[in-house]
Amino acid sequence: MATEDVKLIGSWASVFVMRAKIALHLKSISYEFLQETFGSKSELLLKSNPVHKKMPVLIHADKPVCESNIIVQYIDEAWNSSGPSILPSHPYDRAIARFWAAYIDDQWFISLRSILTAQGEEEKKASIAQVEERTELLEKAFNDCSKGKPFFNGDHIGYLDIALGSFLGWWRVVELDANHKFLDETKTPSLAKWAERFCDDPAVKPIMPEITKLAEFARKLFPKPQA
């Protein structure tokens, strides 16, 4: 088991940083959290991720790992003898988990974010409809992947749970902003229950940001145009 120095560069509000945090918690790894200042990028961040200049960056024994999903896989592999497995064990299940994690980042998240950046009601409605459609696919994916168990990964939270679950705080903020519920017992019964279980998980509960704090931060990041 690796016991060297572990640092995580990030921000309390970032979905992608949260993924790394959950993985570290799952494996009971102690780490130093280096909070970036909003509006500027630290020298360490720029030095550790010169290509993208983005957070999160995991620094393990002075070696940086970038990109949230890659960090999660790294944590699973570097600390493979501690804590539960984050990736499923069967290659086919791993391929499916990777597929949906990529879908979440490349398609689902883009439409979720476009609700916050929408100019005018028409654009907002279109984005909402798109998120509805894409969330339906995730509901089906959950049923297929979980096979009746509590999480995408089965009995314990894993890669795909982390990929989607990290969005739950922001998702709630978007629901409030758009005055539209995406996760509910009638439309998305499986995901609605999964969301509660995910947020209650001991690896997640202590680090899920408060919705009111996030909503305030969202107003800073996505200011509304003056009427």
Next chain:
Amino acid sequence: MANEVILLDFWPSMFGMRTRIALREKGVEFEYREEDLRNKSPLLLQMNPIHKKIPVLIHNGKPVNESIIQVQYIDEVWSHKNPILPSDPYQRAQARFWADFIDKKLYDAQRKVWATKGEEQEAGKKDFIEILKTLESELGDKPYFGGDDFGYVDIALIGFYTWFPAYEKFANFSIESEVPKLIAWVKKCLQRESVAKSLPDPEKVTEFVSELRKKFVPE
């Protein structure tokens, strides 16, 4: 059950090339099926309903989609020879990072090079060269991206080479003069049987891109 492997693909696709190479690296027998992208087969639509794209790898009736995911899948299922990802977790993270970089940056940049003209094309060409230079710098003096052994990042990148003459033709520049070390790496990869068998003739690709360009840049 015997291993039945089908690959739904489109011959000039740099993504399909990745999966072809990976299968050949592992010595896996597979049935290659050419798709007409203007008339997608029912099998393609059934096996990749979300994206409706090639390549689609069908292993014993079950689909695996997205080329980079297919390459990892092939490496994990046929783990007995020619490892594609290294075994060290940090090296694996680096390999994944660079394959992801190629997917995030190179495709969009190269598209501007052949599918646009004027200022937009010039800007695309600049980006494209910059990205290749970053990759060349990452390669450094190593024989392959992962070091001594041909692997994941090499597989992720090499297919784009077949489109290089097309880029050079339509944007009027020489890639070798910009990134000579990268071209040397290309030549080394081409000596590998799995690569030589999986890549189409770049001249044929240029003809194909020529036709395609007419749709985007009416002359």
